Amino acid sequence: MATRMVKPWLALNRENALRLPGHLGIFQLANDAGEIVYIGCADARTRFGLREVVTQALDEDIAGASQFRTESTMAYHSRVRELLQIHLHDHGILPGTNTGLDASRLGRIRPG
């Protein structure tokens, strides 16, 4: 199983968001340059899983977000933490919109 997410980006628009399944899982938002601006998950408190959280991101107009990609997984807690740690390893900081997280307590994965 790949640790990094390598799926192609989709344009962040209502049509694509509404086409998403209601599954639980994780998602990334990126700007036009493909730089990740947010990593999040659709947990079991959502009513419509990934469709709901990506639609919500669209409505909230998250700074710079123009693309997204998703991954359906029941292991959304461990997967989102893994992706945040990988971003921290690759860039030294968390995505700009992942505020409220203490990077020093997140963990230190160093993928090969």
Next chain:
Amino acid sequence: MDLSLSDEQRIIVDMVRRYVRDEIIPLEANLDPDADELPTEDMARLTALTRDMGLYGLDTPPEYGGPDIDVVTRSLIAIEASQHRAGLYVPCYTTFGGARQAQMFEATDAQKERYLYPMLRGELRTFFGLSEPSGGSDPARAIQTRAIREGDEWVLNGTKLWISGADRADYGLVFARTGAPGRGGVTCFIVETQWTGFDVTRVVHTLRSAKYATEIHLDNVRVPHGNILGKEGGGFAIANDRLSRQRIPYAAECLGVAIKAHEMALEYVPQRETFGAPLSTRQGIQWMLVENEIDIRSMRWLVLDAAARADRGEPFRTESAIAKLQCAELSFKVVDRCMQMHGGLGVAKDLPLERWFREMRIRRIGEGPSEVQKHVIARDLLGAALR
């Protein structure tokens, strides 16, 4: 054996039961069903509460500031503290102080200053690095991580797998082969996670979304000779001691979840009607409840018997292996029956049963699979003949 509780034990059990009911379960209602952490402010408030209860640092010896409780009382607390959604792997979200590396109490004074006391103060976090891709149930033979001495240092190379918390730890206990194959060739090292060559390379995703495991690569990690815990070649005894001791509360946590699941079923089946009558009137349902009750009573006997033997200073390896084996196997069956009685609701995330079912499946493997427990029991029955 007298299973009645002392007055003090009864007070403690009631206190923990109220704590779970009044503090943990209401908070849990607002968390994701797979959550394993509380918000920081709740964690601080509840930790202060468990300190006031005199129960913070459950597995810390009294001379280091922990509560002075025996193994039976510790098991009774484990049975109560696990009776909520996250309770199997994070009883009360670690507000009682979380798991400690008990082996560190055997450290040298210098090691205690640098590693143990900061851990007890909550300043440093740890991991336990025993299992490898080659196996975890038979560490004496499976460990392939090598440590070679160079002057006053040891150079470690190898891979560890299924290691919980390594990505967030400051240091850990890493077991490596320093000598010939077998028990006497394994040494335990205290390894700091920021040292060059120590890398947590991935999260291992399993049935359990929270409290995940990781994989560690050790690439020429240089460890001072002074960071050997115990004696050179004494690592197996350290690892084995942990495995034996942890089996009793581990079993008790399985029992606690089984009790809670059974209570939910007992409450549900008289209310739920099918074909014009409550489920509780169906013989098929009644028999499932009876099987649950028998399993729970037998688990309780086994847990408390093992704990009482430990408290009396008697050998308890066989008893703790039996308790671990039976509690992991029977609790899985109890939760499965309760899911069956709840129908579709049983497999939905609306109820904790589906999380318990996933996590209970892991309990039949973690801390020594059921088959290894049988091996331990058979070895004790037959003496050294099976070695």
